[in-house]
Each structure stands twice: as C-alpha cells, then as structure tokens.
Amino acid sequence: QALGVQSIKQSTYVLASTQMKAAASSVLAGRSYQCTVSSRSLLGAPTWQLQVSRAHAEFRKTSTPSSSSRRPFSSVAQNGWGVSLAHEEFRRAIMKSEHIDEEAVEEAAEALVKTVLEGNTQQFNALAVVLRTMMPPNSGAKVRGPPPEATLERGSLLWSEQEYQDGPQENLRQLQGYEADYARLVARSPEGFRDPKVLACALDLAVAYLKNYSIDKADSLYTATESYCLERGLPWDVKWLQDCATLRCKQARQLEAAVLLEEVARRTPPHPATLTNLGTVYNMLRQHDKAQEYFEAAMEVAGHDEPEKEDLWNIGIAKKHRGEYDEALPMLEKALKSWQEDAPDDDVTLAKLHDTVGSCCDLMGKHDDAIGHFSQARLLYGRSIGAESPLYGSACEGLAK
Numbered sequence: 001q002a003l004g005v006q007s008i009k010q011s012t013y014v015l016a017s018t019q020m021k022a023a024a025s026s027v028l029a030g031r032s033y034q035c036t037v038s039s040r041s042l043l044g045a046p047t048w049q050l051q052v053s054r055a056h057a058e059f060r061k062t063s064t065p066s067s068s069s070r071r072p073f074s075s076v077a078q079n080g081w082g083v084s085l086a087h088e089e090f091r092r093a094i095m096k097s098e099h100i101d102e103e104a105v106e107e108a109a110e111a112l113v114k115t116v117l118e119g120n121t122q123q124f125n126a127l128a129v130v131l132r133t134m135m136p137p138n139s140g141a142k143v144r145g146p147p148p149e150a151t152l153e154r155g156s157l158l159w160s161e162q163e164y165q166d167g168p169q170e171n172l173r174q175l176q177g178y179e180a181d182y183a184r185l186v187a188r189s190p191e192g193f194r195d196p197k198v199l200a201c202a203l204d205l206a207v208a209y210l211k212n213y214s215i216d217k218a219d220s221l222y223t224a225t226e227s228y229c230l231e232r233g234l235p236w237d238v239k240w241l242q243d244c245a246t247l248r249c250k251q252a253r254q255l256e257a258a259v260l261l262e263e264v265a266r267r268t269p270p271h272p273a274t275l276t277n278l279g280t281v282y283n284m285l286r287q288h289d290k291a292q293e294y295f296e297a298a299m300e301v302a303g304h305d306e307p308e309k310e311d312l313w314n315i316g317i318a319k320k321h322r323g324e325y326d327e328a329l330p331m332l333e334k335a336l337k338s339w340q341e342d343a344p345d346d347d348v349t350l351a352k353l354h355d356t357v358g359s360c361c362d363l364m365g366k367h368d369d370a371i372g373h374f375s376q377a378r379l380l381y382g383r384s385i386g387a388e389s390p391l392y393g394s395a396c397e398g399l400a401k
Contacts, residue, residue, distance in 0.1 A: 150196030159207075167384070205221060206243060209221070215247065225240065234268075241267075254285050272299075275297050292319070295318055309338035309342070312335035313353065316329075316356070320360045329357070333357060336353040347380040348381070351391065377395035
C-alpha cells in the first residue's frame with residue numbers, strides 16, 4: 001500500500017509520538033538506518049513494516065507506465081504517486097543534525113551544569129534524558145571494533161590507594177579534587193569508557209568512593225563500566241567483579257556479592273584474596289562453616305604454616321559466629337595486638353578489630369571488657385572517618401548494648 005505524501009510528511013514530524021515510539025527509540029539511540037517498526041500505523045492500518053528500500057522497489061514495479069506514456073519524475077511526485085517522495089522526506093527527517101536546535105542544546109547543557117553545582121538531582125536527571133534524546137543518530141558512522149588492548153597497572157590506581165583517615169572534611173576535600181580531575185579527563189576523551197585511561201580512572205575513583213562510603217556514587221560508576229570491563233577480559237573483568245562484590249556487601253546484598261566472587265574464582269587460579277573475600281561474604285550470609293573453610297583454604301594457598309594476623313582475624317570471626325568463643329577470643333586478641341605493633345597508625349583497621357573483640361567479649365558476658373573495646377573503636381572511627389560513617393554507628397550500637 002503506497003502511503004500518501006501528506007501522511008508521510010506528518011509521520012516524519014511526529015517520529016517521537018506514541019505510534020512510532022519504537023522507531024524514535026532506535027533513531028535517537030543511534031541504531032542503524034534501517035528502521036523496522038511494528039506498531040499501529042498512522043493511517044489506522046493493522047501492523048506494518050516500514051523499510052525504505054522495499055517501498056522504493058514497490059514503487060518501481062507499480063508506478064512505471066509504458067515507454068510511450070512516461071512522464072518526468074517531478075510530475076509523478078507532484079501528482080501524488082508519492083512513495084519515492086516519501087522516501088526522500090523520511091530520509092531528510094532523520095539526517096544527522098538536520099533539525100537540531102543548537103541554542104536549545106546549549107541552554108540545556110548550561111542548565112545541567114547549574115544542577116550539578118546546586119545538587120538538583122531531579123532536574124539533572126530530566127536534563128540528562130533530554131540531551132541524550134536530542135543527540136543525532138549515528139547511522140553511517142564508522143563501525144567500532146574491539147577496544148584497543150591496554151594493561152591495568154596497579155601503580156596507576158592512585159586515588160584508591162589513599163587511606164582517607166584525615167577526618168571527614170579533609171577526606172571530602174581530597175575526594176572532590178579527584179572528582180574534578182576525572183571530570184577534566186573525561187571532557188578531553190571523545191571515546192568515553194572505551195578509552196582505557198578513562199576506564200581505569202573510573203575503577204580507581206569507584207574504590208575511593210567505597211572507602212568513603214559514597215555508595216550511590218560508586219554504584220553509578222560500576223553500573224556504567226560493567227560492559228566495558230567485561231568486554232576487555234583479564235584483568236579488567238576480575239577487577240570489576242571483585243570491587244563490585246565489595247560494593248554489594250556494603251549495600252547488604254551479600255547473595256549478589258557471593259555470585260560475583262564465585263565468578264572471580266571461576267575465571268582465575270586460586271588466590272588468597274579471592275578465598276578470603278568468599279569467606280567474608282559467607283560469614284555475612286551466616287554460613288559460618290563454609291566461611292571457615294574458605295579462610296583456612298586462603299591460609300593454605302598463601303603458604304602460611306602458622307596463621308598470621310589476617311588469618312587470626314578471619315578465622316576468629318568465623319569461630320565467634322559459630323559460638324566457639326573460647327577459641328575465638330584469643331585469636332582475635334592476638335590479631336589486635338599484632339596490628340597494634342605492625343600498623344599503630346592504621347586507625348580504621350584497629351577500630352574494626354576493637355569492635356570485633358568487643359563483640360566477642362559481650363557475647364561471653366565480659367561486659368566491662370566489651371565497653372573498653374567499643375569505646376576505643378568509637379574514638380578511632382571518630383577521628384579518622386567521622387561520625388557519619390556506618391562503622392562509627394556500629395561501635396556506638398555495641399557500646400549502647
């Protein structure tokens with residue numbers, strides 16, 4: 001059925017209407033030029049498919065008169081034969097940048113900057129969607145192959161290596177400085193997350209967010225970078241899986257964290273860090289026997305004939321949860337003492353150990369000892385990461401009990 005010229009003209013200007021929502025989505029998302037639509041047509045017909053090349057072919061078969069009565073194409077179009085003219089109208093309607101109002105884009109972008117500075121998330125989300133939908137289609141653009149190979153060097157991950165123990169205000173100042181550096185880097189890279197430096201810095205900044213309990217910000221980065229890291233393979237995929245598992249634990253989504261870590265174990269040879277992380281997750285899931293097995297396996301893979309301070313801490317936690325307090329408490333106290341000797345300035349780790357020892361003492365009925373440990377944990381958390389941290393709240397909860 002040949003569509004009339006006027007109807008096709010109307011359809012090109014209401015491309016984002018309900019009837020052609022699927023077509024609008026494919027065009028605005030930058031998918032290929034071939035536009036196959038399955039919906040109610042504007043003419044009220046049942047389901048139809050719009051394929052430009054096919055429409056052109058139908059026109060050639062049905063509208064070509066005998067050689068003696070042929071007329072110029074322009075007169076054919078003017079007399080309403082129309083399919084080829086419709087083809088031309090539709091083609092012009094989806095050409096790159098044909099009808100984009102640059103002033104509107106600039107105004108929206110300027111407003112977007114203002115929403116960031118003012119923290120207006122509602123308007124930011126709306127503007128981000130509007131700007132994305134105004135982007136021209138990328139049909140005809142060069143097809144991109146696999147991303148360029150690039151290594152992920154631990155030494156280049158500087159932001160995540162900071163301890164962030166200088167108090168909440170200084171920690172925030174540092175973090176905002178890194179955010180500004182990253183924004184400038186992204187602004188200079190037209191490839192976005194396909195640029196290995198941009199991708200590496202995204203993973204770096206995400207761990208910095210985790211250390212500062214900026215959970216929502218970290219989640220945004222991991223959501224945005226997932227496909228790019230998994231596409232690159234080792235070591236990018238393992239880095240993403242491990243760090244995202246840490247995020248899921250902080251979000252109290254331990255089952256998802258376990259799935260991610262099991263995938264890490266499947267992709268890589270046995271490693272103490274992976275086994276320890278699995279033990280930690282299963283401890284949180286109250287599968288304490290399984291957790292202890294992973295902790296002991298980590299110690300074996302690491303080649304420790306005798307448990308070191310990390311092993312004492314992990315296995316001690318598992319035994320505490322299993323109700324083996326008489327075995328757990330000496331291990332935890334020994335881990336705390338070793339850390340105080342080896343890293344006396346590591347306030348956060350020492351606070352975590354005091355919290356764990358205090359919890360074990362409380363369960364054993366040694367409440368005076370528990371009060372001392374919880375009080376010390378609260379002090380260390382308060383001066384290093386601040387009272388806004390959930391860790392500080394945990395120490396306060398133990399002390400209140």
